[in-house]
Structure formats: C-alpha cells, structure tokens
Amino acid sequence: MVYFETVYIEKEIRNHPRTKEIVDKFPKARNIFIDRYMDVFGRGRQDRQWQKEHPSLILAKASGQRIYPGAVVCQNFGSKHFYYVSSMKNCLYDCEYCYLKGMYSSGYVVIFVNLEDILEEAGELAQQLLQEEEKEMYLSVSFDTDLMAFDAITGYAGLWADFAGKHPNVTVEIRTKGAVKVTSLMQGGKELPGNLVFAYTLSPQSVIDQFEHRTASLKARLISAANALQAKATVRLCFDPMIYTRDWQREYEAMIEAVKTALPLEEIRDASVGTFRISSDYLKRMRTVEKDSPAVQFPFETKNGYAGYPKELEEAMIAFMEERLVSAGLPEEKIYRSSF
Ligand code: SF4
Numbered sequence: 001m002v003y004f005e006t007v008y009i010e011k012e013i014r015n016h017p018r019t020k021e022i023v024d025k026f027p028k029a030r031n032i033f034i035d036r037y038m039d040v041f042g043r044g045r046q047d048r049q050w051q052k053e054h055p056s057l058i059l060a061k062a063s064g065q066r067i068y069p070g071a072v073v074c075q076n077f078g079s080k081h082f083y084y085v086s087s088m089k090n091c092l093y094d095c096e097y098c099y100l101k102g103m104y105s106s107g108y109v110v111i112f113v114n115l116e117d118i119l120e121e122a123g124e125l126a127q128q129l130l131q132e133e134e135k136e137m138y139l140s141v142s143f144d145t146d147l148m149a150f151d152a153i154t155g156y157a158g159l160w161a162d163f164a165g166k167h168p169n170v171t172v173e174i175r176t177k178g179a180v181k182v183t184s185l186m187q188g189g190k191e192l193p194g195n196l197v198f199a200y201t202l203s204p205q206s207v208i209d210q211f212e213h214r215t216a217s218l219k220a221r222l223i224s225a226a227n228a229l230q231a232k233a234t235v236r237l238c239f240d241p242m243i244y245t246r247d248w249q250r251e252y253e254a255m256i257e258a259v260k261t262a263l264p265l266e267e268i269r270d271a272s273v274g275t276f277r278i279s280s281d282y283l284k285r286m287r288t289v290e291k292d293s294p295a296v297q298f299p300f301e302t303k304n305g306y307a308g309y310p311k312e313l314e315e316a317m318i319a320f321m322e323e324r325l326v327s328a329g330l331p332e333e334k335i336y337r338s339s340f
C-alpha cells in the first residue's frame with residue numbers, strides 16, 4: 001500500500017466515519033487539521049516533484065458543484081449526456097503527460113470523504129433524465145484520478161458499482177491504467193451490473209516505461225482485462241491518448257499483437273482511439289513541471305484553445321490504430337474516434 005507522510009484533515013469532517021477509516025490505514029503519518037483543503041492544496045509556488053517524493057493526503061468535504069459536464073475534447077461514446085464526477089483529485093500513478101499536472105498546482109492527493117453526497121446528486125440527475133427524451137447518461141467516475149488505484153484505501157469503486165445497479169440508465173465508467181481485480185467488487189456473491197464499464201487505457205510497453213510511471217505493465221493490464229471479461233464484466237479499451245515516439249508504428253503494432261493474443265476482442269463493449277491533446281493553458285503549466293519530457297515538450301499545434309499533434313500526424317496515428325483494430329476483429333462501429 002502507498003504511504004503518506006502527512007494526512008491533512010479538514011476540521012469539518014474530522015468525525016466522519018470514512019475519515020477515521022482512512023486515517024487508521026496510515027498510522028505512521030502525521031495528522032494536521034486544517035480549515036479548508038484549498039488552504040493546502042491551492043497554495044501558490046508548490047513544487048509538484050518534491051511533493052511526489054514526499055506524498056501527503058488531504059481529506060476533505062466536497063461542496064458546491066460535484067458533477068460536471070464533460071469537456072469537448074473528451075470522448076462521450078455517443079452519449080448526449082456526458083458528465084464526470086470529482087470524488088478525488090490527483091493520482092498515485094505519475095504519467096508525464098497527465099493533464100492533472102496542468103490543472104492543479106499541487107501534487108498532493110485529495111479524497112472527498114462524503115461520497116454519499118456525490119452519489120445522491122448523481123442519482124437525482126439520473127432520475128431527472130428519465131423524464132427526458134434522451135434518458136441515458138454516461139458518467140465518468142475516475143476522471144481526476146485513477147479510482148481503482150485507490151480502492152484499497154477508499155472502497156469507492158464498490159459504491160459506484162452499487163450505484164450503477166440502482167440506475168440502469170447511467171453508464172458508469174471506471175477508467176484505469178492499473179491491474180484492476182474486478183472480482184474484488186463481487187464479494188458476497190454480488191454481480192457486476194452491465195452498465196458498469198471497466199475502461200482500460202492501453203499503451204505500448206515502451207510508452208509505459210518512458211512516460212507512465214508507476215502504472216501497471218501492458219501485460220498486467222491485459223491479464224486484468226481478460227479476467228474482467230471472464231467475470232462477465234463490461235470492458236472498454238482506450239487507445240487514447242496515443243503518444244508519438246520516433247518508432248510509434250512499430251511500438252503500437254507490437255501492442256496490438258499483444259492485445260489480440262490476450263483478449264477475445266468480440267467480447268469488448270467498445271474502444272476509443274485518439275492522440276494526445278490538451279488545453280493550451282494546462283500544457284503551459286505542464287511544461288514547467290515536465291521540463292525534460294518529450295511527450296510534453298513536443299512542438300504541438302494549437303487550435304481553439306487546445307494543443308495536439310499536427311493534423312497529418314494525428315490522422316495517421318488514428319487511422320493506423322483503427323485499421324489494426326478492425327483487422328484484429330473489432331467491428332468498426334464499436335470504435336470511437338477522438339480528435340482535437
Ligand atoms: S493514470 Fe491517469 S490520472 Fe493517473 S497520472 Fe496517469 S494520466 Fe494522470
């Protein structure tokens with residue numbers, strides 16, 4: 001299990017049962033009580049790299065807006081109502097190209113302990129949609145973090161599985177670069193609802209080694225996805241973001257071979273394909289954090305406030321991946337393409 005040197009605790013939630021449960025998991029950490037989490041998380045001139053090496057956790061209460069409409073550059077998988085929730089901020093993994101580095105000045109992890117309030121709000125929205133013509137909602141719950149990486153600490157994935165079971169009109173997506181054990185959510189004979197989607201982000205091992213620090217290997221992600229399918233879970237594959245390297249064709253080709261060998265592609269719900277793209281403002285900040293990362297320092301093109309690969313390169317990478325997936329047996333209509 002990950003360790004934290006310090007746990008900052010908002011005074012308002014010091015007696016929340018989940019606060020106690022989480023604090024008990026880190027008996028060696030120093031506990032500091034604070035008024036508002038932004039007093040620590042939102043401070044100016046923070047050193048994210050130093051914070052990664054000296055990790056601290058902040059336990060807080062989510063208040064104000066808790067459910068947000070998805071950004072235009074994010075894939076909505078054909079859903080008119082695409083939202084995401086923020087029950088945590090920041091991640092245990094350390095991808096060099098992670099947009100969180102552009103979004104937050106702090107590297108500390110925040111857990112909002114009042115998940116029940118977020119579940120209630122999401123449930124109300126799901127109910128409201130039932131009155132509308134388009135009743136379906138796509139809800140990404142692993143957005144500002146990798147939710148499964150924290151599940152031993154929070155147990156949030158199981159609560160979202162229960163939520164999906166109660167709200168069949170909501171497709172709940174848990175996206176991960178980890179080696180998730182979906183069977184851990186099936187204790188007590190629970191079945192996983194079909195509208196709970198485990199979305200595995202897949203990258204070539206060379207890209208993982210170079211840019212996706214602390215995440216699971218490609219092999220481990222594929223074993224996990226195969227086990228999930230065997231447990232009758234709904235599985236999505238995300239080849240997004242594809243990251244440019246000098247040898248990208250060969251590397252992505254090798255990845256596809258590994259995917260074909262490990263997974264029965266006909267059982268996959270769908271897949272997304274897209275290259276790295278990001279808000280220009282976030283990129284500016286990321287470049288000050290990841291000064292030596294070729295993934296972040298690439299000479300991107302900018303358009304309408306977003307940065308991405310030059311059009312020709314983006315199209316070539318997406319077309320390459322789509323063609324390989326279709327040849328591997330994934331029907332074209334199951335592939336969702338994202339571009340910037
Ligand atoms: S796994 Fe996702 S959230 Fe975590 S560091 Fe990587 S890109 Fe960011």
